[in-house]
Amino acid sequence: MNWFYIEGVLILAGINIIAVLGLSLLTGFTGLFSFGHAGFMAIGAYSAVYFGERMGLPFAVSVVAGGLVAGLVSLFIGRLTLKLKGDYFCIATLGFGEAIRLVLDNVQVFGGARGWPGIPLKVDLVTVTIFNIVGILFLMFLINSRHGRSMIAVREEELAAKVIGIDTYRYKVISLFISAVYAGIAGGLLGYYLTFLQPKLFGLQKSTEYTIMVIFGGIGSISGSVLAAFILTVLPEMLRSFAVWRFVIYGAAVIFIMIARPQGLMGGKEITLKGIAGILGIPGRNRKTARSGEV
Amino acid sequence: MQKRLIIFLVLLLTATVFAAGCSNQGQGPAGGDVVKIGWIGSLTGDTAVWGQSELNTLELLAGELNASGGLLGKKIHIVGYDTRGDATEAVNAVKRLVSQDKVVAIIGPNASSSAMAISGTLEEMKVPDIATVATNPKVTVMDGKVKPFNFRVCFIDPYQGAVAAGYAFDVLGFRKAAVLYDVADEYSQGLAEFFIKTFEEKGGQIVAKEAFKSGDTDFRPQLAKIKATNPEVIFMPYYFKEAALSAKQARDLGIKSVLMGGDGWPSDTLLEMAGDAVEGSYFVNHLDFDDPEVQDFKQRYNAKYGKMPELNGYLAHDAFMVLVDAVKRANSFDPVAIRDALETVDIEGITGKIKIGKDTHNPEGKEAAIIKIEGGKYKFQQKYAVTD
Numbered sequence: 001m002n003w004f005y006i007e008g009v010l011i012l013a014g015i016n017i018i019a020v021l022g023l024s025l026l027t028g029f030t031g032l033f034s035f036g037h038a039g040f041m042a043i044g045a046y047s048a049v050y051f052g053e054r055m056g057l058p059f060a061v062s063v064v065a066g067g068l069v070a071g072l073v074s075l076f077i078g079r080l081t082l083k084l085k086g087d088y089f090c091i092a093t094l095g096f097g098e099a100i101r102l103v104l105d106n107v108q109v110f111g112g113a114r115g116w117p118g119i120p121l122k123v124d125l126v127t128v129t130i131f132n133i134v135g136i137l138f139l140m141f142l143i144n145s146r147h148g149r150s151m152i153a154v155r156e157e158e159l160a161a162k163v164i165g166i167d168t169y170r171y172k173v174i175s176l177f178i179s180a181v182y183a184g185i186a187g188g189l190l191g192y193y194l195t196f197l198q199p200k201l202f203g204l205q206k207s208t209e210y211t212i213m214v215i216f217g218g219i220g221s222i223s224g225s226v227l228a229a230f231i232l233t234v235l236p237e238m239l240r241s242f243a244v245w246r247f248v249i250y251g252a253a254v255i256f257i258m259i260a261r262p263q264g265l266m267g268g269k270e271i272t273l274k275g276i277a278g279i280l281g282i283p284g285r286n287r288k289t290a291r292s293g294e295v
Numbered sequence: 296m297q298k299r300l301i302i303f304l305v306l307l308l309t310a311t312v313f314a315a316g317c318s319n320q321g322q323g324p325a326g327g328d329v330v331k332i333g334w335i336g337s338l339t340g341d342t343a344v345w346g347q348s349e350l351n352t353l354e355l356l357a358g359e360l361n362a363s364g365g366l367l368g369k370k371i372h373i374v375g376y377d378t379r380g381d382a383t384e385a386v387n388a389v390k391r392l393v394s395q396d397k398v399v400a401i402i403g404p405n406a407s408s409s410a411m412a413i414s415g416t417l418e419e420m421k422v423p424d425i426a427t428v429a430t431n432p433k434v435t436v437m438d439g440k441v442k443p444f445n446f447r448v449c450f451i452d453p454y455q456g457a458v459a460a461g462y463a464f465d466v467l468g469f470r471k472a473a474v475l476y477d478v479a480d481e482y483s484q485g486l487a488e489f490f491i492k493t494f495e496e497k498g499g500q501i502v503a504k505e506a507f508k509s510g511d512t513d514f515r516p517q518l519a520k521i522k523a524t525n526p527e528v529i530f531m532p533y534y535f536k537e538a539a540l541s542a543k544q545a546r547d548l549g550i551k552s553v554l555m556g557g558d559g560w561p562s563d564t565l566l567e568m569a570g571d572a573v574e575g576s577y578f579v580n581h582l583d584f585d586d587p588e589v590q591d592f593k594q595r596y597n598a599k600y601g602k603m604p605e606l607n608g609y610l611a612h613d614a615f616m617v618l619v620d621a622v623k624r625a626n627s628f629d630p631v632a633i634r635d636a637l638e639t640v641d642i643e644g645i646t647g648k649i650k651i652g653k654d655t656h657n658p659e660g661k662e663a664a665i666i667k668i669e670g671g672k673y674k675f676q677q678k679y680a681v682t683d
């Protein structure tokens with residue numbers, strides 16, 4: 001294996017991890033299914049590259065700004081759709097994602113369907129790792145805060161959450177906003193890594209892939225999402241020599257794991273330092289609670 | 296359950312790594328007398344037919360070359376990877392080809408988007424790429440500067456659009472044209488844009504410009520609008536499936552206009568699906584399928600794979616010829632030396648004369664073939680070139 005190739009795959013895995021972390025907050029912790037996250041990613045990608053290349057903002061600033069633009073759009077979309085319940089919200093996001101792609105197909109300023117080539121390469125493994133660490137830490141603190149617990153309450157039993165005084169609508173909006181920012185940042189990084197953007201990159205397939213990753217990793221688990229995004233990015237690359245059978249094997253692997261483990265890889269649990277110590281047999285004071293899944 | 300799962304995962308990963316390792320070793324004889332040439336393109340997804348035809352062609356040609364003594368005394372081995380037509384996958388595949396497989400050059404992809412996305416990697420690793428049917432101008436030239444490691448063997452969208460418009464205006468004498476195109480497709484958007492530009496420059500009138508999006512199967516609303524403007528010719532720059540459907544629906548609506556298409560049309564499927572609807576239509580192609588020069592290749596391909604090559608096969612054939620010529624003149628397998636030699640390629644390919652322009656990395660002045668559909672067959676009309 002050659003480092004140049006591995007590095008490329010790792011960068012891509014890192015970008016996917018950021019997008020999946022965001023979706024994990026929305027789907028895994030707040031219980032809202034989205035099939036339109038590629039749309040937020042597209043908004044983030046195009047805005048970031050626009051800020052960076054047309055307006056001359058520094059790389060990191062433009063990527064974060066791209067994420068915020070995606071977040072702002074999500075506030076608007078959220079106002080319209082978050083009052084919808086369950087499946088209806090899911091369908092609305094599906095429509096949103098496709099709409100964004102078709103709008104971008106028509107905006108000739110950004111190259112339309114023919115894409116936007118010639119973006120400078122500004123993403124390396126270090127940048128992606130930094131974004132990943134910040135992203136994971138932020139999400140960990142959020143989930144363990146009062147706000148995070150409120151979101152989980154919305155997921156578990158919305159009516160009960162309302163009864164005890166949680167503003168469920170507000171927490172859904174916040175959750176969608178943060179997850180859209182994550183998706184937008186991932187989009188910006190993807191643009192600066194691929195050096196090319198095209199609306200086709202952000203189709204329904206992309207949204208579905210991310211949702212699969214969240215469920216594959218286990219609903220309500222940060223480490224599960226990270227693990228799943230990593231495995232499902234690396235797996236198709238490892239299967240490259242199988243040529244046309246590659247995605248058949250990939251699909252079979254996903255199906256097998258979902259049958260063998262319906263709750264996903266981590267199934268709501270987290271990998272913690274104490275947990276690892278426990279598995280390795282290093283005595284710890286609190287082994288039992290650590291393995292039960294509290295971060 | 297957990298243990299079983301972990302065991303399964305470990306087994307799966309080991310099997311994968313093992314299989315990957317084996318197939319790499321299994322490919323061709325080991326040792327220093329094998330040189331690898333990479334190929335990327337779609338083997339899965341909606342453009343898989345074309346990708347498969349390219350890879351088949353390359354394997355056929357490499358096999359023939361090896362049987363007759365190889366290239367510079369070495370055997371050629373083709374390493375092909377699937378991209379699903381996706382730009383991200385294309386970048387991954389190229390990274391793997393240049394760093395792990397250590398190919399000396401890459402042929403493909405057929406999609407312009409993938410060809411544009413891989414430029415950075417090619418330049419970083421200094422390996423040349425020859426695209427087959429990537430017709431977007433920006434594949435080889437960006438902001439007026441030629442990309443050092445990107446080449447191609449096909450003509451470009453502005454040229455094809457200009458050929459279609461020029462032929463419709465000058466030869467067929469049409470003055471009123473309508474355009475129906477796929478707004479979600481890069482190729483269709485480009486061709487429509489340049490057809491309209493040339494047709495209007497010549498003094499023709501575009502009476503209607505209607506769009507649909509990839510995957511649509513009902514074109515009646517757009518066609519009804521087009522019918523109301525009564526054009527003499529309708530330009531339909533998209534792939535054969537939609538072309539067949541829209542042509543049928545146009546005839547159902549009673550549209551009598553001549554239909555015209557681009558290089559997305561030629562396919563046996565078009566004739567099967569559309570039948571009489573495309574009778575009397577014209578399209579622009581890279582070559583004449585009945586040209587005596589291509590018969591030999593068609594027969595060899597048919598003998599090995601039991602079917603006729605798709606259009607992409609012919610261009611992959613010429614891309615391979617261009618590469619072989621460059622390697623011979625460079626007298627070396629050094630990718631940079633090959634790149635330098637590619638800039639001065641001047642050969643006679645089966646799709647026409649290929650003289651690579653130093654400042655564009657495109658085949659200069661390559662003629663297009665105009666094909667008419669007559670009696671359910673493709674009938675070559677003439678070679679047609681646009682001069683500025």
